[in-house]
Amino acid sequence: MSESVYKVIELVGTSPESWEKAAANAIETASRHLQDLRVGEVVQMDIHLEDGKNLVYRTKLRLSFKYHEDL
Known part of the structure; x- marks a missing residue:
């Protein structure tokens, strides 16, 4: 197995239908x-209320x- 490096980022996705979407x-x-x-x-799930x-x-x-290093 070759050596690899991975980068980790955090993202927040939104949907009016479900956490899965x-x-x-x-x-x-x-x-x-x-x-x-x-x-x-999955780090966290929440619901944002708009106008209640x-x-x-x-x-x-x-x-x-x-991670791919530019050569």
Whole structure:
């Protein structure tokens, strides 16, 4: 097995439907900008209330991806 280095970032995804869709939104968006995504860990889930009635589900993730050094 070759040696590798991974970077870990935190992201918050949102959705009006569910925590799962909020997480999927964060991962989908990150995958358009980062290569070699490896592991996503749910850190926190909460609900943001707008005007006391409209719910926004929020999922905070730690997401790791393989670090590629520019040569």
